[in-house]
Amino acid sequence: MSEPRQAAAHLVAPRGFRAGAAMAGVKTGVADRLDVGIIVSDRACTAAGVFTTNQVIAAPCVLTRTHVERGTLRAIVANSGIANACTGEQGDRAAIDMAQAAARAMRCSPYEIGVASTGVIGWQLPVERIAKAIAVITPTEAGFEDFARAIMTTDTRPKMATAEAQVGGTTIRALGVAKGAGMIHPNMATLLSFVITDAAVEIDELRTITRRAAEHSFNAISIDGDTSTNDTLLVLANGAAGVPARDTSTAAEALITRVCGLLARQIVADGEGVTKVFEVRVSGAASDDDARRAARTITTSNLVKTAIHGADPNWGRIIAAAGRSGAKVDDRKASVRIGNLDVFRDGVPVRFDPERLRALFSQKEIPIEVALGLGDGTATAWGTDLSAEYVRINAEYTT
């Protein structure tokens, strides 16, 4: 196999998959934007999923998890506007109604439908409007962008990524669609991500691949356990490329991981009110777990996020965040470097021109390295600045 590469601007969908969307007026009753979408395969897919670790789990997540446990899906139906979370038994029935409406339209069993919702918590879904919208959707090979638009909430742009690889003489493809997470951290707004591939992948293998891909992509932009009520990653493999599973599994993992990584970065860059992205690489931690804790606590610190937003050369907040992360930290052994500028070395502040740090913090992408000097643990996490615009967006979300 060759290295997976991102497909060109025109997105070539994996064989056998189609998508489409419609306007149901889910949130407002006014059908003025795409808010219900379907992705469908012309044949059964092996399917694996990763769901929210929040103890308050939205009805569509509960339903879809049981469907995915069967191991095969044919289609995904998703809506934005209302999350169908904290909605009691009426919400359970609404999720089933969505599956049944999609099954009727796609002529398959409702157990072969994955259901996902995103939006306001605690509101009931307008199930009839959604069912009517589902009935008019005609999925096409060019419909993935419409689907991506239909699942947007506060996202400013649709999120899609593709990758392809050659196996023998055949091209296998993967395509992913996602909706972004509000602030990502620390209490992530809903993250929905759907990845499809025409590679053939056995179910056990697909489950392993999906878990690993999430760990290196979406989980690196969200703290474990710090998830919304609706977070869902579904991966569907339909084998339509015609290459046997034994020949494609390595390539398929590379493609799926690549697509998840690309989507995760798009999500970070499109976080609510985000003007800058920063990457935190922690090394020298007592363990990889410790490195992850430190990296993720730094990326979720409101004090770090606001300092970066204002290009305030206040690097001490970075080491203070590491110190409260639960990771083993000894500030007398720690070093911090922003871009190519050492600001703290082996426990001692380095004299530097604050204007240099201000210039580094003014970049769109800011690399931060924290060396703890304690062991071999490493981890990387991505964060975003915190802007007044974030506050504005989230102070007016339901209105």
Add this chain to the structure above:
Amino acid sequence: MSEPRQAAAHLVAPRGFRAGAAMAGVKTGVADRLDVGIIVSDRACTAAGVFTTNQVIAAPCVLTRTHVERGTLRAIVANSGIANACTGEQGDRAAIDMAQAAARAMRCSPYEIGVASTGVIGWQLPVERIAKAIAVITPTEAGFEDFARAIMTTDTRPKMATAEAQVGGTTIRALGVAKGAGMIHPNMATLLSFVITDAAVEIDELRTITRRAAEHSFNAISIDGDTSTNDTLLVLANGAAGVPARDTSTAAEALITRVCGLLARQIVADGEGVTKVFEVRVSGAASDDDARRAARTITTSNLVKTAIHGADPNWGRIIAAAGRSGAKVDDRKASVRIGNLDVFRDGVPVRFDPERLRALFSQKEIPIEVALGLGDGTATAWGTDLSAEYVRINAEYTT
């Protein structure tokens, strides 16, 4: 003893204590505001402390902890502007230099001095300027407000509280001075708090009282382990009221607890950019620990904080925050009430006029009750809204 009551507008200091402050130009080199202060007792005090649980501990905290372990102090010296954290061995020497300068001025041993600093992390203290300022301070009984001003950073007003009680025919008094914490949550800017009393309290008892008072005040406004590099609470009891310890310990605990509670509320109300305060009472949790986890996660959720800021009736974020808190939560058994308005009852959303919730969220103080329906655990926590002003303040902190 009578119930402790807050003293009238004129603060009557406990007997035998004096305070004062001076301008050292700690942060900018320009001596244009009070930034170094001293509190001193005319006799030895029993002393207890609670310090940051951050693994990155500022030099003054490390030093003061060892001094407090001896059990007696005579004076406290504190500065604002620079935190003396992440400053290596030079920082250790600076903290000792501050203790020595205060000991010379107050004619006691440096081991009887508690040292505290707050401000920017990673900058070195201008020790000579501070020592010169200490030398010109003349503490008086009316000097506590100057001291309170000297430890302010982004606080908009000084924070003081007093309480008194009658024991036999004698009035015993407590007085507290504090500086606020930036956002309080989730990565609290430094909290400094000093409480003095003229009650006599044995050292073991004072340690217990101090720990308990912190748990019900400052710890209810900050997540355990989520502390800054410099957080310090010191409690000094000098016995100058002349009542034996065996007669005053109950009254002393009530006074100290009362003063800590009053300071904690002042700190919340003066959080950076805060326009509203909300109180979260969790009941029906599987345990008190679970209740505390849920209450504190709700008060730290940026999504809850921004919804309250914008008076957005988005109550679902409250239950979603509880769900990711680590506490046992079953949304089918949970209820949420804002003020006198039920919004979610036994797992089912209640229909209500959103304008009523918008009106409740528009108040200056917002009571939120979450009943989990699982057990007898209860807890209360206080939070603040998140405003664009918070972002502005923290984006420009070092400048």
